Amino acid sequence: MNGSEFSWSEFFHMGGYAVFVWSSYGLALGIVLVNIVSPLIERKRVVKRVKRAIARDRHASQANNS
Amino acid sequence: MIKKIWAWIQRFSSPKHFYAISGKLIPWFAVPAFLLGIYGLYMGLFVAPTDYQQGESYRIIFIHVPAAWMSMFIYIVMAISAAIGLIWQIKLADMIAAASAPIGAWFTFLALVTGSLWGKPMWGAYWVWDARLTSELILLFLYFGYMALQSSIEDQRTADKASGLLVIVGVVNIPIIHYSVEWWNTLHQGATVAKFDKPSMHIDMLIPLLVMALAAKLFYAAIVLMRARNEVLYRERNRQWVRDLVKKL
Numbered sequence: 196m197n198g199s200e201f202s203w204s205e206f207f208h209m210g211g212y213a214v215f216v217w218s219s220y221g222l223a224l225g226i227v228l229v230n231i232v233s234p235l236i237e238r239k240r241v242v243k244r245v246k247r248a249i250a251r252d253r254h255a256s257q258a259n260n261s
Numbered sequence: 262m263i264k265k266i267w268a269w270i271q272r273f274s275s276p277k278h279f280y281a282i283s284g285k286l287i288p289w290f291a292v293p294a295f296l297l298g299i300y301g302l303y304m305g306l307f308v309a310p311t312d313y314q315q316g317e318s319y320r321i322i323f324i325h326v327p328a329a330w331m332s333m334f335i336y337i338v339m340a341i342s343a344a345i346g347l348i349w350q351i352k353l354a355d356m357i358a359a360a361s362a363p364i365g366a367w368f369t370f371l372a373l374v375t376g377s378l379w380g381k382p383m384w385g386a387y388w389v390w391d392a393r394l395t396s397e398l399i400l401l402f403l404y405f406g407y408m409a410l411q412s413s414i415e416d417q418r419t420a421d422k423a424s425g426l427l428v429i430v431g432v433v434n435i436p437i438i439h440y441s442v443e444w445w446n447t448l449h450q451g452a453t454v455a456k457f458d459k460p461s462m463h464i465d466m467l468i469p470l471l472v473m474a475l476a477a478k479l480f481y482a483a484i485v486l487m488r489a490r491n492e493v494l495y496r497e498r499n500r501q502w503v504r505d506l507v508k509k510l
Binding site: 206209210211212215216218219220222223226227229230231233234235237238241242244245246248249 | 302306307311316317318320321324325328363364367368370371374375378379381382480484487488490491494495498499503504507508510
């Protein structure tokens with residue numbers, strides 16, 4: 196990264212700060228993924244709950260009619 | 262005239278309308294967020310030069326600074342939404358606030374942890390009780406407080422009112438975070454970008470920083486819409502349009 200030839204091992208070494216730099220980037224990636232996945236899971240949960248409520252209301256109205 | 266504008270606002274802020282529009286909007290935020298994120302990472306890790314004082318460790322700022330900006334930006338969005346919800350009783354605004362809270366808390370957490378990962382090699386300590394760090398930690402607790410109030414109060418309207426008030430009062434913390442590095446003697450370095458004269462930063466370092474910040478904003482926009490849509494479905498679950506829609510899913 197000093198203008199001389201690029202080397203991957205030097206890149207991953209991060210001038211001796213590898214632990215700090217890569218754990219920062221790793222954590223950021225993890226948090227991004229969690230933020231993408233959790234609303235998708237939440238959506239499934241909400242849809243399930245609404246479906247249950249619909250089914251419950253249908254049973255209640257049938258019970259009232261009979 | 263005012264009546265017309267009000268009617269227009271109410272129509273466009275109706276949860277049903279929002280649900281339809283936001284579904285179409287999400288990819289327009291998500292795709293640019295992804296592309297800019299990749300570009301910003303490339304610029305930050307491969308193109309930006311080594312810092313002559315901090316060596317390679319400074320590359321943490323391409324994560325840390327955007328995360329810290331987002332932690333405050335999202336809080337302000339939440340506070341404005343909560344105020345709109347309280348004053349004009351616009352339900353959608355309360356949903357935006359509720360949808361923002363976990364995202365803001367994650368960004369705050371990321372800012373705190375990456376800051377301490379940068380502080381260890383630079384200051385020799387993961388944590389110090391200085392003004393910038395402490396006020397940012399209080400921000401995290403404000404997010405937690407909001408979420409705790411939201412989930413602990415059964416009645417949705419009461420929950421929105423109580424948690425909304427907390428967020429609005431907590432806004433006082435935002436200028437404290439921002440000016441903490443000027444008001445107090447702290448270890449944390451002063452502003453290098455958000456100040457009135459020219460940013461004191463090399464352009465090759467500034468570009469990835471700003472690209473990452475923009476990517477983070479777009480990412481938030483996409484995720485907050487996804488979360489707000491969930492809020493709409495759940496809070497409007499007794500409405501016919503939600504039931505018709507859910508049946509098809």
